[in-house]
Every structure is written in C-alpha cells, then in structure tokens.
Amino acid sequence: MLPSELNASNGELLKEVVLRHPADWSLPPEFTQWLDDSTPFFNTLVDRVVPGYPTENADEHQARLGYRDRLMVTGELFHSWLVEDPEGKSTGLPLERAELSVKRFADVGPYRELKVCILNGVHTAIGVAALAASLQSVREMVEDDVFGPLSRNMLSEEVLPYRDAPDEEKHAYANQVLVRFANPAIRHYLYDISLNSIAKLSVRALPSLLAFYENRGHPPPVLCFALAALIAFYTAGYSGDRANESPPRASSAGLKKIASQGLPSSRSASPLPS
Numbered sequence: 001m002l003p004s005e006l007n008a009s010n011g012e013l014l015k016e017v018v019l020r021h022p023a024d025w026s027l028p029p030e031f032t033q034w035l036d037d038s039t040p041f042f043n044t045l046v047d048r049v050v051p052g053y054p055t056e057n058a059d060e061h062q063a064r065l066g067y068r069d070r071l072m073v074t075g076e077l078f079h080s081w082l083v084e085d086p087e088g089k090s091t092g093l094p095l096e097r098a099e100l101s102v103k104r105f106a107d108v109g110p111y112r113e114l115k116v117c118i119l120n121g122v123h124t125a126i127g128v129a130a131l132a133a134s135l136q137s138v139r140e141m142v143e144d145d146v147f148g149p150l151s152r153n154m155l156s157e158e159v160l161p162y163r164d165a166p167d168e169e170k171h172a173y174a175n176q177v178l179v180r181f182a183n184p185a186i187r188h189y190l191y192d193i194s195l196n197s198i199a200k201l202s203v204r205a206l207p208s209l210l211a212f213y214e215n216r217g218h219p220p221p222v223l224c225f226a227l228a229a230l231i232a233f234y235t236a237g238y239s240g241d242r243a244n245e246s247p248p249r250a251s252s253a254g255l256k257k258i259a260s261q262g263l264p265s266s267r268s269a270s271p272l273p274s
Contacts, residue, residue: 129229
C-alpha cells in the first residue's frame with residue numbers, strides 16, 4: 001500500500017486505520033494477522049502541484065476530449081514520488097515503467113521536512129497575505145514586485161539556513177520550487193491554499209519560525225509578518241468565495257504597504273544560490 005496524502009508517516013497511519021476495520025467488522029483474528037503479515041504499508045512523499053478542476057477552461061478541454069469529464073484535474077508536469085523502502089520490498093511494483101518519477105529511500109522524513117517547509121511553507125506563509133492584498137494565484141504572488149522578493153527572502157534568510165540538508169540540495173530545490181510557482185499553465189488559487197491555514201501554519205511555517213528564533217535570538221520578520229497577515233485575514237471575515245468576493249480591505253489593505261516599507265529585506269531580497 002502506497003498512500004499519497006501529505007501526512008507524516010502516512011503509510012504507518014494508513015496501516016493503523018486499515019487494521020481497525022477487521023475488529024469493527026468482527027472478522028477472525030487470523031484475517032487481521034494475515035493482513036498485517038502480508039501487506040506492506042510504505043511511507044511516501046508526493047511532490048506535485050495539482051490545483052484541481054480547470055474551471056476557467058474546462059469547456060475547451062472537454063471539446064478537445066469529445067466528452068464531459070467532471071473529475072478532470074489540472075496538474076503540473078513535474079512530479080516526484082518518494083517511497084520509504086529500506087528493504088526494497090516495493091520494487092515488485094514496476095512504477096518506473098509507467099514513466100513515474102519514483103525514488104526509494106531508507107527514510108523519507110528529511111525530504112518531507114524540506115518539501116513541507118519550502119514549497120508548502122511559502123504557500124501558507126505568504127499566500128494569505130498576498131490574497132488579502134488582492135492577488136489571486138501563486139504565479140501572481142511570486143511575480144509580484146513585493147511578494148515575490150518577500151517569498152525569496154523568507155526562504156533564503158529564515159528557512160533554508162535552519163533545514164538539516166546539504167546546502168546545494170536545499171538551495172537547488174528552493175529555486176526549482178520558485179520556477180514551478182511561476183508556471184503559466186498552472187493557475188493555483190491562493191484562496192484554495194488558504195483553507196485550514198491555522199492548522200497548515202503550525203506544520204509548514206511554525207517549525208521554521210521557532211528554528212530561526214532559537215538560532216538568532218529574535219523573531220524572523222517575514223514569518224512574523226505572515227502570521228500577522230493571517231490573523232488580519234481571519235478577523236476581517238473573508239468567507240472566501242474566490243469567484244464572487246474580493247478579500248476584505250478593512251484590516252488588510254495596508255498589508256502590501258507594510259511588506260514593502262516595513263520590512264527592509266522585501267525591497268531587495270537576497271538571491272538564492274544556484
């Protein structure tokens with residue numbers, strides 16, 4: 001079993017859930033033992049931006065296909081699937097023959113931390129502020145003259161220095177992520193990313209904020225700005241209908257001004273090393 005949810009130890013979690021059902025259904029203990037012994041559950045990490053149903057050009061796609069597909073989704077060409085498999089048990093699945101970018105590691109934990117803090121961290125930390133400042137998509141965010149540099153500064157100054165990975169590897173991944181964010185074929189709505197932001201922030205941005213504080217002795221300015229923007233966003237009462245409602249202005253109209261004037265680093269963000 002190879003789950004694809006973005007949960008820590010997702011294979012172990014899936015196994016725990018699956019093994020509850022035999023008892024719930026009063027199946028014999030032998031079945032539970034067989035299931036436990038014969039079905040490996042692998043922790044995995046999926047890295048791919050999939051915004052979902054292509055609302056804006058669904059008719060165009062369906063005309064080309066010749067039928068209506070209400071389950072159609074948009075996804076970037078880039079994809080990566082890491083499988084935690086120290087014993088090589090998953091090699092019987094010919095995933096590579098299906099042209100999937102699959103890599104196997106003894107432990108996917110460090111790669112998950114890197115992906116969550118970099119890709120998902122920028123989404124959650126900067127995305128809500130950018131949405132409150134009237135931007136709509138991730139591409140608009142990274143190409144904006146304020147929020148683009150702010151995103152790069154957050155990565156170079158407040159996230160990457162405190163991630164336990166080789167410098168070349170983590171800087172290369174961060175640069176790759178920023179290029180992917182600017183993909184003109186993908187319209188990833190900031191409102192969609194903003195859903196459940198409180199829970200997301202605790203996993204995606206809070207570890208970086210705490211690591212910076214522990215190492216530098218003072219709060220990280222960009223991540224703290226992101227936290228303040230999140231509070232302003234929620235207290236303004238934005239219900240979030242991305243098609244029919246604009247973000248509130250009462251408490252967040254000045255966010256872009258604060259980002260550009262109140263944070264010196266946002267005006268000339270340090271470039272990420274190649």
